Amino acid sequence: MSQDMIVVLDFGSQYTHLIKVAFDSIGVPTEIVPADLKYRDYVRDGGRQLKGVVFSGGASSVKLNEIAFDRDWLETGLPVLGLCYGHQLLASLYGGSVGKEQSEFGDTKVDVLETGELFAGVQQRQITVWMSHNDSVLSVPDAFRVIARSASGAIAALEDPKRRLYSLQFHPEVSHTESGTAMLTNFAFRICGAQPAQKWTPQAFVEQKIPEIKAFVKDRRIIVGLSGGVDSYVMTKLIRRSVDKDQLIAIYVDSGLMPTQTEFEVERFCADNDIHLQVIREADRFFGDLTGVTESFQKCRVIGKAFIDAFEVVAKQQRAEVFAQGTIWSDVVESGVTKFSSQIKPHHNVGGLPERLNFDMMEPLRYLFKDQVRKIGAYFDLPDYVVHKKVFPGPGFAIRVQGEVTRERVALVRQSTEIVEDVINNSPVSRDVWMAFSILVDVPSLGVKGDKHVKNEQAIVIRAVESTNSMTANFSRKVFPYLAEISKKITDQMEIGRVVYDITDKPPATIEWQ
Known part of the structure; x- marks a missing residue:
């Protein structure tokens, strides 16, 4: 019927x-x-x-x-x-x-x-x-x-x-x-006079997806790209429920572009969920490939290729024939891959992929949005650090550094972001804020410190938004009481001469600056 x-x-x-x-x-x-x-x-x-x-x-x-x-x-x-x-x-x-x-x-x-x-x-x-x-x-x-x-x-x-x-x-x-x-x-x-059918639920999605994953993987080995974001955590848990332990290997690529705590959280997650984890040290490769690259689309392509190259090496070593990544629908849409859509930005795991891969690709969350992924995580009883993980871009801090990406500039945006997150995440408005982070803009700033003019210090933009699925977002007014504290800590602790706040919604702006 x-x-x-x-x-x-x-x-x-x-x-x-x-x-x-x-x-x-x-x-x-x-x-x-x-x-x-x-x-x-x-x-x-x-x-x-x-x-x-x-x-x-x-x-x-x-x-x-x-x-x-x-x-x-x-x-x-x-x-x-x-x-x-x-x-x-x-x-x-x-x-x-x-x-x-x-x-x-x-x-x-x-x-x-x-x-x-x-x-x-x-x-x-x-x-x-x-x-x-x-x-x-x-x-x-x-x-x-x-x-x-x-x-x-x-x-x-x-x-x-x-x-x-x-x-x-x-x-x-x-x-x-x-x-x-x-x-x-x-x-x-x-x-229209339609009659209601079954509503989408995380349980129904999981019960439908597990047999599909089993049928796709069969008895082959599978590696998953575990980035430390909620999408990759939930995807990995879903696949672990679908295949035997010895079939699955989670790969965390240390690109040098991620938050300080990410690797620790990935190790904790894999230990708690009985998942084999392999950490690949590739920071030198990523920074080397990004040398001289200033255009944001090209950054994503370079980073995407570096990730895939690393995964292909591991796949060959482990004789894995299937690769899974936590792509969701907002990644796909913003990369402009639907027939009449406009490209907003090439996500590293969509626009950065080579045309030919040496393994079969699987993206079990591809048609979901972030809020649906979080519901699946809650259905799996995953901990708060997974389910309520703040959104972080797959290409890492590289797309929050305007201009060339260097270790020194990434260190600045990482430290300033940690200050932003420390203040916001310990405030009563933490759950209301979808993302709160900093962008290192390629603009020198004249400052005054210790009664002296300070030339060529950096400028930082603070961005905090409220959203449910990242397709739309409002800049957060709820963080206003905390901006002075954020600015003071950044300028006191870092060689930053100016801090400004972005008050633009999406649309017309994107959430990230690049």
């Missing part, structure tokens, strides 16, 4: 997979397909009880007409929900106009003018939503009505109930949008 399903046409949004996560959370299966897929090719496979269609956001402009969209999707009579780019596309296809009027990014106030069907049950007349757009709908198509506007006057929501067409300029799938889940619930159940 087929389940009710909603299909998501992916126009390249960084948040497309969040749409799936949101619908999964309310028990509605979804399928993501490229936006240029023809309707007849989709239904040819059969076996689906399709109840509705979602047009995702995207990096392109409707005015450029870069994506070949099949209008047969609109002739099905199925309810359609357009989000961001999809909102503008619907308006354009039905005779409205789209153009550059008012860009909006991040938290934005929206006035609900009519409850309509999408906003049924939403009590507030003004809500905070997550915007990320340059173009706007300038004129309303016939038979559509405006049911919400942003504070700037931009058309934030449209609906045509007779033709069952609905659109939102903002992203209800993003956790920052108030009542976003209610809007998607209204679309799925009230408008």
Whole structure:
């Protein structure tokens, strides 16, 4: 018996997979397909009880007409929900106009003018939503009505109930949008008439994934890249549950670019979970390869290759035929590997991989987000230092050093980050902060210490954000009371002449600077 399903046409949004996560959370299966897929090719496979269609956001402009969209999707009579780019596309296809009027990014106030069907049950007349757009709908198509506007006057929501067409300029799938889940619930159940199925749970994921891992690995040996982040910890625990002890070897590569405590934590984790660990000392190789490299994308590629080279050496020594790494969906999306997405940055374990590998690759967490990975860790009863581990970039401190990466410059950003983390992690707001760290900017700073001018000291930027899955983030206001203490400790203890705080959300900025 087929389940009710909603299909998501992916126009390249960084948040497309969040749409799936949101619908999964309310028990509605979804399928993501490229936006240029023809309707007849989709239904040819059969076996689906399709109840509705979602047009995702995207990096392109409707005015450029870069994506070949099949209008047969609109002739099905199925309810359609357009989000961001999809909102503008619907308006354009039905005779409205789209153009550059008012860009909006991040938290934005929206006035609900009519409850309509999408906003049924939403009590507030003004809500905070997550915007990320340059173009706007300038004129309303016939038979559509405006049911919400942003504070700037931009058309934030449209609906045509007779033709069952609905659109939102903002992203209800993003956790920052108030009542976003209610809007998607209204679309799925009230408008589409879908029947709920099983919701995503960590237990269901693990029970499904273990047999898949067993079938993939078989009796072969497998090495896992254990970086010390929550993704790699949870992945390693999942694989350990799936294979015999002697099949699995965890590899920690000492790149010289990681926090001081990481190796100790990795050793503790492997000892507690009965996992073979091999530590590879490669700091000289990493710093040597990074000599003269200043461009951030190239840093990731260099680091990715150095990691893979190290893993391939161990795989050959151990006669391992399978390699696993803790890639998650935000890594994939930001690396621009979906059909219409834009590359934000090449993650070292996605954009840095060579085309040919000497082992079979496995990424069991690839389609999950960080908050889901943490739930799996909690399901495994992993300790707090794993489940609540602050996010740290795989390429390490190299991408928090602007300009050339040297041991001395990495030491500066490591020490300043330890000061930031020591203050924040010992404060009442620690659990509210997704990441708190420092960036060594390539700008000299004139200072005054001991009644003397001090030339060419370094400048440090402090970045602290709040997020649930790293796809969106707000700079943290909760750390304001602690910034003076952080600044004083850094300038007192280090050759740093200036400390500043980054007050930019994602979007428009990324969380990391590089």
